[in-house]
Amino acid sequence: xxxxxxxxxxxxxxxxxxxxxxxxxxxxxxxxxxxxxxxxxxxxxxxxxxxxxxxxxxxxxxxxxxxxxxxxxxxxxxxxxxxxxxxxxxxxxxxxxxxxxxxxxxxxxxxxxxxxxxxxxxxxxxxxxxxxxxxxxxxxxxxxxxxxxxxxxxxxxxxxxxxxxxxxxxxxxxxxxxxxxxxxxxxxxxxxxxxxxxxxxxxxxxxxxxxxxxxxxxxxxxxxxxxxxxxxxxxxxxxxxxxxxxxxxxxxxxxxxxxxxxxxxxxxxxxxxxxxxxxxxxxxxxxxxxxxxxxxxxxxxxxxxxxxxxxxxxxxxxxxxxxxxxxxxxxxxxxxxxxxxxxxxxxxxxxxxxxxxxxxxxxxxxxxxxxxxxxxxxxxxxxxxxxxxxxxxxxxxxxxxxxxxxxxxxxxxxxxxxxxxxxxxxxxxxxxxxxxxxxxxxxxxxxxxxxxxxxxxxxxxxxxxxxxxxxxxxxxxxxxxxxxxxxxxxxxxxxxxxxxxxxxxxxxxxxxxxxxxxxxxxxxxxxxxxxxxxxxxxxxxxxxxxxxxxxxxxxxxxxxxxxxxxxxxxxxxxxxxxxxxxxxxxxxxxxxxxxxxxxxxxxxxxxxxxxxxxxxxxxxxxxxxxxxxxxxxxxxxxxxxxxxxxxxxxxxxxxxxxxxxxxxxxxxxxxxxxxxxxxxxxxxxxxxxxxxxxxxxxxxxxxxxxxxxxxxxxxxxxxxxxxxxxxxxxxxxxxxxxxxxxxxxxxxxxxxxxxx
Amino acid sequence: xxxxxxxxxxxxxxxxxxxxxxxxxxxxxxxxxxxxxxxxxxxxxxxxxxxxxxxxxxxxxxxxxxxxxxxxxxxxx
Numbered sequence: 001x002x003x004x005x006x007x008x009x010x011x012x013x014x015x016x017x018x019x020x021x022x023x024x025x026x027x028x029x030x031x032x033x034x035x036x037x038x039x040x041x042x043x044x045x046x047x048x049x050x051x052x053x054x055x056x057x058x059x060x061x062x063x064x065x066x067x068x069x070x071x072x073x074x075x076x077x078x079x080x081x082x083x084x085x086x087x088x089x090x091x092x093x094x095x096x097x098x099x100x101x102x103x104x105x106x107x108x109x110x111x112x113x114x115x116x117x118x119x120x121x122x123x124x125x126x127x128x129x130x131x132x133x134x135x136x137x138x139x140x141x142x143x144x145x146x147x148x149x150x151x152x153x154x155x156x157x158x159x160x161x162x163x164x165x166x167x168x169x170x171x172x173x174x175x176x177x178x179x180x181x182x183x184x185x186x187x188x189x190x191x192x193x194x195x196x197x198x199x200x201x202x203x204x205x206x207x208x209x210x211x212x213x214x215x216x217x218x219x220x221x222x223x224x225x226x227x228x229x230x231x232x233x234x235x236x237x238x239x240x241x242x243x244x245x246x247x248x249x250x251x252x253x254x255x256x257x258x259x260x261x262x263x264x265x266x267x268x269x270x271x272x273x274x275x276x277x278x279x280x281x282x283x284x285x286x287x288x289x290x291x292x293x294x295x296x297x298x299x300x301x302x303x304x305x306x307x308x309x310x311x312x313x314x315x316x317x318x319x320x321x322x323x324x325x326x327x328x329x330x331x332x333x334x335x336x337x338x339x340x341x342x343x344x345x346x347x348x349x350x351x352x353x354x355x356x357x358x359x360x361x362x363x364x365x366x367x368x369x370x371x372x373x374x375x376x377x378x379x380x381x382x383x384x385x386x387x388x389x390x391x392x393x394x395x396x397x398x399x400x401x402x403x404x405x406x407x408x409x410x411x412x413x414x415x416x417x418x419x420x421x422x423x424x425x426x427x428x429x430x431x432x433x434x435x436x437x438x439x440x441x442x443x444x445x446x447x448x449x450x451x452x453x454x455x456x457x458x459x460x461x462x463x464x465x466x467x468x469x470x471x472x473x474x475x476x477x478x479x480x481x482x483x484x485x486x487x488x489x490x491x492x493x494x495x496x497x498x499x500x501x502x503x504x505x506x507x508x509x510x511x512x513x514x515x516x517x518x519x520x521x522x523x524x525x526x527x528x529x530x531x532x533x534x535x536x537x538x539x540x541x542x543x544x545x546x547x548x549x550x551x552x553x554x555x556x557x558x559x560x561x562x563x564x565x566x567x568x569x570x571x572x573x574x575x576x577x578x579x580x581x582x583x584x585x586x587x588x589x590x591x592x593x594x595x596x597x598x599x600x601x602x603x604x605x606x607x608x609x610x611x612x613x614x615x616x617x618x619x620x621x622x623x624x625x626x627x628x629x630x631x632x633x634x635x636x637x638x639x640x641x642x643x644x645x646x647x648x649x650x651x652x653x654x655x656x657x658x659x660x661x662x663x664x665x666x667x668x669x670x671x672x673x674x675x676x677x678x679x680x681x682x683x684x685x686x687x688x689x690x691x692x693x694x695x696x697x698x699x700x701x702x703x704x705x706x707x708x709x710x711x712x713x714x715x716x717x718x719x720x721x722x723x724x725x726x727x728x729x730x731x732x733x734x735x736x737x738x739x740x741x742x743x744x745x746x747x748x749x750x751x752x753x754x755x756x
Numbered sequence: 757x758x759x760x761x762x763x764x765x766x767x768x769x770x771x772x773x774x775x776x777x778x779x780x781x782x783x784x785x786x787x788x789x790x791x792x793x794x795x796x797x798x799x800x801x802x803x804x805x806x807x808x809x810x811x812x813x814x815x816x817x818x819x820x821x822x823x824x825x826x827x828x829x830x831x832x833x
Contacts, residue, residue, distance in 0.1 A: 102785035106778065139810045140787045170811065262777075311777070315784040316791075336767075336795060342813070345806060346798055349815070354801035450815040454802030557775075558804060558817035559782055 042093035044207050045124070046085060047116060049148055050132030051141055052099035053443075053563040055160040057081070059132055059190035060096040061575055063200070079484070080112070087204040095126065101140075103147040104263050108489070114265060117151040121249045128154045128207055130199070135172040135187075136165040136564065138330060142322040145181060150222040152251035154210045156202050157185040158195075164564065169333025177329035182221070191569055222253050225317040228292030232285045233257060239281050245272045260286050261311035286310045341564040345447065354451040361444065362470050365435050373474075373505070376427035378673075384420035392416050409604060414597030421655065422585065422592045428505070429581055432471065432478050437576040441568035446560055453558045459542045462486065463558055465495045469538065472502030476713045478580070480720035494550055496725045497733045498542055500713050503534040506656035507713070511705055513660055513675040517682045518689070518701045526702070530709055537710060541740065549732075595654045595715045599624065603665075619647070619666050628666075638707065638742070639693040639700030639749035644685075649707065655714045699752035703745045710741035757828065759794070759805060759821035766796045768826035775823035783820075787812055794826065 050056040060068070064083030081096040097116065098109035105111035115122055117129060131148050133141040148155055157178070165172055178185035184202045188195035224230065236256035241247050246255065246269065258265040259282045269275050289310050348357050389412065396408045403412055439445045445467065453463030464486055472479035479499045486492040503511075511530050515523035603624035606617045619625045620643075628647035635641045635649075644666045651658040664671035667684040678685070686697065693700030712718060712734050721730040762768055770792045773780045787809040788794075795808040804817040816824075 102781075104781055104785065106782065137811045140785075140812050143785060143787070165811075168811075309780075311781065312784070312790070316789050319787075319789045319792075336808070337811075342797055342808075345813070349798060349800050349806055351799060351801050446815070450804060450806070451801055453800075453804065453817055557779060557820045557823075558815065559779075559786060559820055560815045561786065562806070562813040562815055564813070 042084065042091055044090075044092040044127045045095060046092050046128045046130055046203060046207075047095045047097050047126035047153075048132060049097055049113060049117070049129050049144070050099060051101055051134065051137075051144060053561065054099070054132050054134040054137075054141065055190050056099060056132040057096055058572055059130075059158060059160065059188060059196075060094065061572075062188075062190040062193045062196055064094060085200065085203075087200045087207075090204065092127075092203075092207070095124075100144070102144055103151070103265075111264075117148060117153055118250055118254050118265065119268070126153060127210065128156065128203060130156050130158050130203060132158045132160055133185075134161045135159050136161040136168060136170065138165075138170075138172060139319070139322050139326055142181070142325055143318055146223045146318045146321055149181075149183070150251065150254040150257065152254065154206050155183045156199070156206050157181065157183055158199055159185050159187045160190060162187050163189065164566075168337050168339050170337070171331040171333075173329050173331070177325065180325040180328040181223075191572065222257075223318065223321045225314065226320065228289060229314060229317050232260065232289045232292075236260065236278070236281060236285050239278050243272075243274050243278060245274055246278065257314060260289055261314050263311070289313060339564060341443075344565050345562065348444070349447050349450060354447075358448050358451045361439075361448065365439075365470065365474070368431050368435060373428040373431050376431075377424045380427060381420070381424050384416075384423065388420070389416060406604075409600070410597065413600040413604075415593065417600065418593030418596035419589075421596055421657070422589055424657070426581065426585075428475060429478060430577060432474050433577040433580040434573060436471070436478070436482070436580075437573040438568050441566070441572050441576075443563045443565040446562045450558070450560055450562070459539045460546045461495060461498075461542065462491060463560075465491065468495055468499055469502055472499045472504060474505055476500055476502060476504050476717040477720050480717060480724055481580075483724060490550060493725050493729060494542070494545055496721055497545060497729070497736070498538050500717060500721075500733065500737055501534060501537040501541060501710060503530055503709050504656070504713060507708060509675050510652075510656060510659045510708055513672065513678055513681075514685070514701055514705060516676050517678045517685050518698055526705070529702075530705055533706065534709055537740070541736070592655070592716060599651060599654060599658075602627065618668075624650070625666070634742075635707075635745075636692070637750065638703045638745040639696060639753065640689060640704045642688050642692045644688050645692070645704060649711070652708060653712055653715070655716070656708070659708070693749070693753070696749070696753040696756060699749055699756055702752060703749035706748050707741045707745035710737060710744055712737050757826060759796075759816070759824040759826055760818060762794075762796045762805070762821075762826065762828065763831075764796050764798050766828060767830040768794050768796070768828050770794055771825045771827055773823055774825065779820075779823060783824075786814055788824065793829070794824075 048056050048060055060081060060083065063085045068081055068083030080098070083094055083096075084091050085094040095116075097113045100110040100113050102110075103114045103117065105114045116125055119125065129148055129151070131145050133145060145155070145157065159172065159174055159177065162172055162174070174185045174187045184206065186195055186199045186202050188199055190196070225233070233253060233256045236259065237252040240250075240252040240255055249272065250265075250268065255265070255269070257263070259269070259278070269278070290313060347353055392412055393403045393408075396403050396411060401408045401411075403409065439448070449463040449466065451463075452466045456463045456466050465483075468479040468482035471482050476499050479502065480496055483492045483495045483499070486495060507530075508527070511527045512523070515526040519526045603619055603622045604617055605623040606621050607623050607626045625643060625647065628650055629643040631650075632641050632643045632646040635646055644663065647666050648659045648662045651662040660675060661671050663669075663685065664681055667681060669681045669684060670679060672679045672681055689700045689704075690697045718730060718734065721733060725733075759768065770788060770790055772790055773783050773788060792809060796805055797808055797813065798806040800806060800815065802817075804815055805821055807814050807816060
């Protein structure tokens with residue numbers, strides 16, 4: 001195969017980099033959510049491919065409007081967003097593939113991107129790839145483009161951040177870039193929806209061109225990697241083309257390079273027949289490549305030091321192509337540009353201020369999810385308990401069902417109460433997601449990961465794991481979802497198992513109530529101790545897991561791209577918040593409503609004292625009370641073997657928010673509206689704990705608080721864990737939580753009651 | 757020398773990447789290829805370095821610095 005010219009003039013109409021008018025393509029298309037990615041609904045599929053932080057998802061949102069679906073790719077745990085993109089008179093499906101730096105995958109997300117692009121045997125393969133290229137970081141982005149061009153899918157480049165680059169004195173000429181890379185290049189500003197119309201026209205044109213000329217696989221041209229590589233690739237390509245089972249499934253050029261560099265995709269060959277000749281040829285070809293490479297026009301100084309690795313040779317040749325393209329299309333104002341983003345970094349990541357700033361930001365997140373969220377949550381709660389509850393009650397009476405029967409009770413105390421509980425999560429989750437989006441969109445998140453990396457390493461986790469753990473102090477549910485920022489599956493699993501030990505804000509309300517009742521002026525100290533214990537548990541259980549279930553795990557070194565700081569936009573933050581919130585309501589909704597209904601049913605079914613009407617059965621005489629009574633003796637060694645306490649722990653399994661309410665219910669006391677003042681609940685709690693602990697009241701309460709800290713946080717967390725790490729690991733995690741909670745609680749009481 | 761010997765404001769040329777294949781691959785796709793000029797922009801609170809690799813800004817920890825063999829081109833004043 002001869003070296004191809006890299007400047008084939010296929011570039012068509014290129015709009016000016018700064019169109020002044022919003023493009024007409026970006027109106028939202030009515031498109032209801034779908035269950036899974038459905039290949040049959042559109043006449044073509046377009047995939048968005050790009051590095052992380054290049055504005056890919058923003059572009060996706062701009063071209064699809066808000067109507068989109070986020071879900072697992074069929075058969076995978078990789079989350080992919082799909083939507084409809086209107087290209088003039090036709091609608092295509094657009095898939096936002098996970099961000100990746102190369103087509104040499106190191107995570108399941110990257111693997112999906114790679115497979116969809118190269119594997120013709122895979123359902124859902126895109127008809128065209130829009131490669132999103134960041135103009136302010138052109139070289140690195142072109143490296144991925146170089147690989148995508150080998151995949152045999154028609155490509156259109158969307159050039160983002162042209163303005164950011166210009167602000168740094170880097171002038172990217174889109175037209176020249178298009179000529180140099182050999183595919184259409186369209187500048188876009190997704191945040192302002194500029195250039196979307198031109199991009200849509202270009203994509204439509206490329207799609208019809210591909211349809212008219214057959215799939216562009218045959219023309220999978222790749223980039224010119226220079227002579228020794230091209231000759232070796234061509235020879236191997238001939239062998240691949242002569243093996244139908246292989247040639248039908250993979251682009252020959254891509255596979256040849258993958259085999260030469262021992263890339264992870266070479267493993268695909270194992271499933272296919274008649275590959276012996278190819279396998280036999282690879283080592284010879286690789287030797288040829290390595291031996292020939294250094295002598296041939298070294299792309300970069302230092303080439304010759306690397307003589308033992310075909311992968312390095314190919315990577316260097318790709319970068320040589322990249323540098324050629326950059327030279328042809330970019331004008332720079334200066335050599336070493338110091339951006340204002342660099343200046344901010346001098347402060348925010350510095351030795352002196354990095355950590356204090358980080359702690360300040362985390363304190364802000366924490367305050368917002370506790371102090372700011374609390375009044376919103378209680379306001380919503382009283383709205384639901386008051387007007388909404390009585391409204392539904394009135395309606396039920398009006399239609400003749402009433403509120404006393406099973407049906408009315410089920411609606412009012414199951415459905416309405418369950419939905420109500422779900423809705424009180426909304427302000428908290430909304431605040432949390434806004435903060436996450438702000439941190440992410442501004443670029444600070446990456447800095448924070450860098451600043452705390454070393455400390456997180458002490459507990460065997462990478463710096464990025466700080467985020468789910470910190471978020472967990474607000475609520476464990478988004479924290480579990482946040483483990484997705486970890487690229488390593490085992491790290492993700494380990495972090496997911498540790499998140500439940502992070503004491504969340506729901507647990508805080510119970511601590512505050514109990515501490516105020518039992519510890520008076522030392523209440524603050526008792527609550528603080530719970531936070532210290534929580535951190536200790538995360539560290540110790542993390543160490544324990546790494547010594548047992550996660551033995552032999554190699555650490556992932558920190559290599560982290562820091563995107564330039566930028567001002568977060570309301571649109572991006574709003575959309576991200578809404579998407580995550582909707583996702584949360586969908587996942588957690590069913591489980592929470594079902595469990596609330598189940599608890600109501602348990603507490604309504606009488607087992608003693610004759611048949612009461614549902615909802616009027618005293619808790620003590622209900623199935624719920626009987627169950628609590630049955631398990632109460634298990635807590636006797638911890639000093640609180642009483643059914644009031646075990647009933648509270650039972651509902652605490654559903655949601656920690658329900659613990660205080662259950663105490664109130666079991667004592668037939670009014671639920672305190674302010675946990676700082678327990679009202680009539682206080683003396684009854686004191687009486688119970690004093691009785692069960694044989695006088696060591698304070699120690700028993702501490703033991704109870706410790707159990708509350710360490711056992712399963714809530715059903716919503718369990719649901720989130722199941723979605724992330726599967727049923728088996730979720731159950732393993734729950735087993736560990738219950739064991740740790742019980743043992744620790746018993747230890748606290750047994751040792752504590754000796755001392756006090 | 758490796759990157760651990762560099763200080764903020766130093767410029768260095770990357771010679772070779774050591775370490776396992778996985779790590780080399782990750783570094784190469786981020787722009788760390790032999791011959792690339794690395795500028796040290798700053799040092800983090802825990803000893804890692806903040807680098808300019810072309811137009812990208814990349815944070816690396818001490819262990820990664822050890823794997824990056826470089827030649828110093830221009831030392832900080």
